[in-house]
Amino acid sequence: MVSLAELFWTYFRIGLLGFGGPFSLVSIQQRTAVDQKKWLTEAEFAECMGIGSLTPGPISSGTAAVTAYRLRGFSGAAVAYFAFHLPAVVLVIILAATWRQAETFPWVRGALRGVGAAVVGVLCGVALNTGRSLIKDLRSGLVAGGATLALAAFGVNPILVMAAAALTGVLLLRPVRRPEPTASAGTDDVKGGQ
Amino acid sequence: MLSTLLSLFVTTFGIGALTFGGGYAILPVLQYQYVSKLHLLTAQEFATGIVIGQMTPGPLTTMVAFVGYRIAHVPGGIVASVGILLPAFLAAVGVARVYHRFQDVSGVKAALRGISLAVVGLLVAAIIPLARDMVTTLFTLALAVIGFVSTGPWRKDPVWVLLASGIVGAFLLR
Numbered sequence: 001m002v003s004l005a006e007l008f009w010t011y012f013r014i015g016l017l018g019f020g021g022p023f024s025l026v027s028i029q030q031r032t033a034v035d036q037k038k039w040l041t042e043a044e045f046a047e048c049m050g051i052g053s054l055t056p057g058p059i060s061s062g063t064a065a066v067t068a069y070r071l072r073g074f075s076g077a078a079v080a081y082f083a084f085h086l087p088a089v090v091l092v093i094i095l096a097a098t099w100r101q102a103e104t105f106p107w108v109r110g111a112l113r114g115v116g117a118a119v120v121g122v123l124c125g126v127a128l129n130t131g132r133s134l135i136k137d138l139r140s141g142l143v144a145g146g147a148t149l150a151l152a153a154f155g156v157n158p159i160l161v162m163a164a165a166a167l168t169g170v171l172l173l174r175p176v177r178r179p180e181p182t183a184s185a186g187t188d189d190v191k192g193g194q
Numbered sequence: 195m196l197s198t199l200l201s202l203f204v205t206t207f208g209i210g211a212l213t214f215g216g217g218y219a220i221l222p223v224l225q226y227q228y229v230s231k232l233h234l235l236t237a238q239e240f241a242t243g244i245v246i247g248q249m250t251p252g253p254l255t256t257m258v259a260f261v262g263y264r265i266a267h268v269p270g271g272i273v274a275s276v277g278i279l280l281p282a283f284l285a286a287v288g289v290a291r292v293y294h295r296f297q298d299v300s301g302v303k304a305a306l307r308g309i310s311l312a313v314v315g316l317l318v319a320a321i322i323p324l325a326r327d328m329v330t331t332l333f334t335l336a337l338a339v340i341g342f343v344s345t346g347p348w349r350k351d352p353v354w355v356l357l358a359s360g361i362v363g364a365f366l367l368r
Contacts, residue, residue, distance in 0.1 A: 069290045117337040122345045129345075
């Protein structure tokens with residue numbers, strides 16, 4: 001069985017070296033847990049990642065919790081989860097504390113204004129790609145459009161909008177049960193299935 | 195102080211429980227709550243927080259520690275981080291426990307789909323106030339367009355365009 005100390009140091013290291021967004025954070029975990037430590041098979045890790053992306057919060061965080069849970073139960077998951085986030089939280093707090101002094105230099109202010117403008121563009125790009133991958137038909141377009149309107153034009157509380165979207169999803173976006181292509185069942189099944 | 199920390203914890207816990215997909219889903223909600231509604235941070239400060247979140251390792255979500263720090267110093271940073279990360283932990287471990295029974299529930303998948311669609315709206319709503327503060331000249335508009343094209347259609351890692359804009363800004367926007 002994997003020791004708690006080993007879990008701590010493994011996930012601390014991943015959290016410290018994990019630059020470059022969710023994809024790289026998950027692939028570092030995969031390389032470590034599957035290739036290096038041989039704790040899990042490729043397929044088992046994929047299952048952990050699946051659960052990690054189904055649950056709220058960052059995909060990499062969820063994946064770390066589920067993987068460690070599999071390896072060492074609740075205490076393992078708690079230790080790994082703590083260790084994974086520790087470096088980032090400490091670094092963000094240190095930077096938050098020192099940023100105000102740095103901001104008095106004109107070139108730092110200039111750099112921040114430059115980055116701030118680029119952040120606007122980056123968020124537009126993220127919105128575009130997220131929208132393109134999620135909006136598949138009229139119904140999903142209506143949900144996304146409705147949420148945008150409620151938030152951007154009417155200033156509805158985002159948590160309320162998320163809850164409403166979840167409910168709308170249950171009512172409108174259930175996957176249509178398609179008939180098996182080999183069976184003789186035709187379109188009748190689709191009607192009957194709903 | 196204690197009531198500030200308590201409300202910080204309750205709000206971040208709620209946000210953490212209802213946002214799927216991490217950083218980009220959480221940012222707009224944090225911005226609405228702490229910039230637009232409570233005015234505890236300016237849009238400029240919030241953008242700085244995003245940049246710090248990008249610069250540091252680990253999930254972007256940990257930029258919440260910056261928001262928490264600005265509201266209640268080091269305890270605020272810790273409380274906000276714990277608040278936002280705790281629901282994800284409980285949910286992941288809980289689902290891992292009952293995974294085999296939960297796998298094929300179509301209602302759960304549909305609810306998650308609805309939520310991820312709302313994230314698109316959240317992003318758009320977050321961009322508007324940020325753009326109003328950040329994009330004020332033709333030059334900053336050009337930086338925003340470059341940021342959009344490189345991450346949107348070209349799908350490049352945003353770290354590079356943000357870094358380059360910072361360097362350009364240090365020389366030309368001071």
